[in-house]
Amino acid sequence: MIDTHSHIYSEEFDEDREQVIIRALEAGVDTIFLPAIDKESYARQEELAASRPQLFHQMMGLHPTSVGSDYLSDLEIVKEKLFNSQTHYVAVGEIGLDFYWDTTYREEQIDALKIQMQWAEQLALPIVLHLRSGKDGDDGTDAYKTMFKILNELKPTSTHPKGIMHCFSGTIDDALQAIEIGFMIGIGGVVTYKKSTLPEIVRQVGLSNIVLETDSPYLAPIPFRGRRNESAYVRYVAEKVAEITGTTIEEVDRVTTENAKRVFLMHGNKH
Numbered sequence: 001m002i003d004t005h006s007h008i009y010s011e012e013f014d015e016d017r018e019q020v021i022i023r024a025l026e027a028g029v030d031t032i033f034l035p036a037i038d039k040e041s042y043a044r045q046e047e048l049a050a051s052r053p054q055l056f057h058q059m060m061g062l063h064p065t066s067v068g069s070d071y072l073s074d075l076e077i078v079k080e081k082l083f084n085s086q087t088h089y090v091a092v093g094e095i096g097l098d099f100y101w102d103t104t105y106r107e108e109q110i111d112a113l114k115i116q117m118q119w120a121e122q123l124a125l126p127i128v129l130h131l132r133s134g135k136d137g138d139d140g141t142d143a144y145k146t147m148f149k150i151l152n153e154l155k156p157t158s159t160h161p162k163g164i165m166h167c168f169s170g171t172i173d174d175a176l177q178a179i180e181i182g183f184m185i186g187i188g189g190v191v192t193y194k195k196s197t198l199p200e201i202v203r204q205v206g207l208s209n210i211v212l213e214t215d216s217p218y219l220a221p222i223p224f225r226g227r228r229n230e231s232a233y234v235r236y237v238a239e240k241v242a243e244i245t246g247t248t249i250e251e252v253d254r255v256t257t258e259n260a261k262r263v264f265l266m267h268g269n270k271h
Contacts, residue, residue, distance in 0.1 A: 001257065002211070005035055033091070039074055067112045113150065190219055
């Protein structure tokens with residue numbers, strides 16, 4: 001089983017990271033993808049990935065909530081790592097737009113996203129997108145509408161899968177549009193929540209268009225909601241998806257694993 005999105009290198013795991021890893025392995029999780037955040041955490045991520053290279057696979061990027069007035073200098077660090085380091089990155093991510101709490105750097109977020117998407121195109125790498133819309137719901141803070149507009153402007157030419165819309169929070173129309181242009185939908189613990197709209201989205205898009213994730217330490221599934229999330233809990237996401245789609249957890253595991261491999265590994269790069 002694959003956890004396509006886990007921040008297991010974060011400080012929340014400093015006290016028991018080894019035990020968390022063991023629990024993940026015992027739960028059948030044999031691959032964990034590490035999304036990057038910013039220059040403050042790159043070294044932690046790299047150290048963890050080096051400790052178990054068969055288990056952990058790295059992304060590189062600047063997270064939208066880390067975009068500030070000095071974002072261009074931060075992007076230089078990302079560029080250097082992507083183009084000049086010996087590290088094998090499987091995606092550019094986690095990148096995107098986050099208008100939920102603050103839109104002070106809205107235009108800078110958009111510019112940072114465009115730049116990183118162009119790098120992904122040059123490197124033939126997928127992108128992993130963090131998209132969170134503002135609370136008021138107007139077009140200016142609708143992260144999905146803004147993203148689709150950017151994608152339309154850039155018109156990427158690569159034929160490989162474009163990537164993953166991680167921790168999907170859009171509408172069914174957003175999901176269908178994302179799938180049409182080559183994205184997988186990232187499904188995590190929120191799918192288990194009572195008021196979540198994700199079960200209906202999963203039903204409509206089907207197993208062939210989703211990947212599983214935890215986004216640990218955030219958004220733990222029921223019965224762990226409100227507590228620290230971890231990669232072992234991706235099994236609870238799989239169980240819920242199996243229930244929604246009327247299939248077995250083994251089938252969910254098989255299909256979503258193939259989906260994840262198709263996004264991350266089939267780009268002429270060595271796994």
